[in-house]
Amino acid sequence: MSLETEEEGTKTTNGNGLAKSNKKDKSGGSNGTGSNEDPHRDLKSRLHRTLIDEIDKDALKDTESNKDLEKEVKETIENLLEEESKRFSISMKDREKIQAEILNEALGFGPITPLIENSDISEIMVNGPNQVYVEEDGKIKLTDIKFRDDQHVLHVIEKIVSPLGRRIDESSPLVDARLPDGSRVNAIIPPLALTGPTLTIRKFSEDPLQAKDLISFGSMSTEMADFLKTCVKKRLNIVVSGGTGSGKTTTLNVLSSFIPKDERIVTIEDAAELSLHQDHVVTLETRPPNMEGKGAITMRDLVSNSLRMRPDRIVVGEVRGGEALDMLQAMNTGHDGSITTGHANSPRDMLSRLETMVLMAGMDLPIRAIREQIASAIDLIVQQDRLEDGSRKIVKVSEVQGMEGDVITMQDLFTFKREGRDSKNKIIGSFESTGFAQVFLDSLKDK
Incomplete structure (x- = not known):
C-alpha cells in the first residue's frame, strides 16, 4: 500500500472519528481515547497529505536509495509548519515533535x-x-x-x-x-x-556479536569458547537448543564464525538472519506460497537441494519439521561440521524433539532407527537459556555419546552453576567443566 492510499484511508477514518469525537465533546463526554487523544492529530494528517502532494510519490516509495530525499522532506515539512504556525499557535517543542513524527511516517x-x-x-x-x-x-x-x-x-x-x-x-x-x-x-x-x-x-546487531562479546556479557566462559571453537574446526555436528528469545541465533552466528574461511558454507533459513563474514557463503531462504497457494519452497526442499551444491558446511537457521530427517541424513553421509538450532528446554528434550520432527517427515521409521540416526549424527548439544533476570547464558554443553539399548546416552561437558544474586538482583554463577571436556578432546585427536 502506498502512502497515498494509507492517507486516503486515514481521511475517511479520521473524518468519522473526529465527527463522533466533536459530538461527544459538546455534551461533556469522553472522546473515546481519553488522555491518549493527540491534540495535533488532525494537523499531522493534513500536513502528511500536503507532503504527499508536494513530494514525488515514487521517490517516497524508494527511500533506501535516495539520500537527498530526507533533506527535501525535512525542508518541505518545515515550510508547511511555518505556514500552519501563522494560523495556530504551535510551540517549538511541538513543532519538533510533529516534524519528527511526519518524517518517520513518510520515510x-x-x-x-x-x-x-x-x-x-x-x-x-x-x-x-x-x-x-x-x-x-x-x-x-x-x-x-x-x-x-x-x-x-x-x-x-x-x-x-x-x-x-x-x-x-x-x-x-x-x-x-x-x-x-x-x-x-x-x-x-x-x-x-x-x-x-x-x-x-x-x-539484530549491525555488527554481529563475537565470542569475546558473549564472554564479556557472561554468556559463556573463555574455556567454553575455546572448546567450542576447537569442536567447530574439527567438524563436529552441533545443535544449539533453547527457548524463544534465549539467544540461539546469536550463538549460532558465533559458532559459524569459527568455520575456516576456505570452506564453502550454505546457510538455510526461513528468514535470513545469519551474518557470516567468510568469503564463500551461499544464503538460501524459504519462499511462501503465491496468491494461488502454489510455489512454496520449504526448508526441507532447501536442505535437500543444498546437498547438490557441494557444501563443506550446512548451517540451518532452525529445524522445526520434517527437514530434521534430511539434516540428520546429511550429517551421516559425509557433511560433517553442520550446525543448526532447535527449540527445547534441555539437551535431552532436544533429542526428543528431533525424534518428533523426523516423524513429521512422514517416514514410517521405528523409534530405535531414528534414535540411532540421531546418536550417529549429533556430536554436541549447546543449551542456551534466558534466565529470570533477562540474562542469556549457555547453561550446558553436552556430548551425545551413542546408544545403550534403546536410549541415547549423553554426558555434560560444561554446566552453569548458580551461586545466588548480586546487589542489583542479577543472577551470578560460574561456568564449570565437568572434567570430561578434555577426555572428549583427546578422543577427537585419536580419531
Whole structure:
C-alpha cells in the first residue's frame, strides 16, 4: 500500500472519528481515547497529505536509495509548519515533535521508527494500535507509543512486507519478513489476531556479536569458547537448543564464525538472519506460497537441494519439521561440521524433539532407527537459556555419546552453576567443566 492510499484511508477514518469525537465533546463526554487523544492529530494528517502532494510519490516509495530525499522532506515539512504556525499557535517543542513524527511516517516505519533505531532495544511488540512493548536488557517494558488506529498499524506492516514481494490481507493474514537492516518481522492481522494487527520485530546487531562479546556479557566462559571453537574446526555436528528469545541465533552466528574461511558454507533459513563474514557463503531462504497457494519452497526442499551444491558446511537457521530427517541424513553421509538450532528446554528434550520432527517427515521409521540416526549424527548439544533476570547464558554443553539399548546416552561437558544474586538482583554463577571436556578432546585427536 502506498502512502497515498494509507492517507486516503486515514481521511475517511479520521473524518468519522473526529465527527463522533466533536459530538461527544459538546455534551461533556469522553472522546473515546481519553488522555491518549493527540491534540495535533488532525494537523499531522493534513500536513502528511500536503507532503504527499508536494513530494514525488515514487521517490517516497524508494527511500533506501535516495539520500537527498530526507533533506527535501525535512525542508518541505518545515515550510508547511511555518505556514500552519501563522494560523495556530504551535510551540517549538511541538513543532519538533510533529516534524519528527511526519518524517518517520513518510520515510520510516511510523511511530516505531525511534524504537527500531534504538540499539538498546532488542525486540518490538505491537499488540494493536494502543499497546507497544519493547524488550530492553532482557526485560519487557510497555512504551507510551501509540498508533492512530488499526489501519495505521496495517499500513506500517504493508510498508515492511510490500518491498519483499510479500502480501498480507484477509486471505493471507500472517507473514514473515525482514527489515532492510536484517531484523526479523512477524505480522498477523484480523481475523486471526482479535486485538488488531499485531507486529513483532526481532532486531539484530549491525555488527554481529563475537565470542569475546558473549564472554564479556557472561554468556559463556573463555574455556567454553575455546572448546567450542576447537569442536567447530574439527567438524563436529552441533545443535544449539533453547527457548524463544534465549539467544540461539546469536550463538549460532558465533559458532559459524569459527568455520575456516576456505570452506564453502550454505546457510538455510526461513528468514535470513545469519551474518557470516567468510568469503564463500551461499544464503538460501524459504519462499511462501503465491496468491494461488502454489510455489512454496520449504526448508526441507532447501536442505535437500543444498546437498547438490557441494557444501563443506550446512548451517540451518532452525529445524522445526520434517527437514530434521534430511539434516540428520546429511550429517551421516559425509557433511560433517553442520550446525543448526532447535527449540527445547534441555539437551535431552532436544533429542526428543528431533525424534518428533523426523516423524513429521512422514517416514514410517521405528523409534530405535531414528534414535540411532540421531546418536550417529549429533556430536554436541549447546543449551542456551534466558534466565529470570533477562540474562542469556549457555547453561550446558553436552556430548551425545551413542546408544545403550534403546536410549541415547549423553554426558555434560560444561554446566552453569548458580551461586545466588548480586546487589542489583542479577543472577551470578560460574561456568564449570565437568572434567570430561578434555577426555572428549583427546578422543577427537585419536580419531
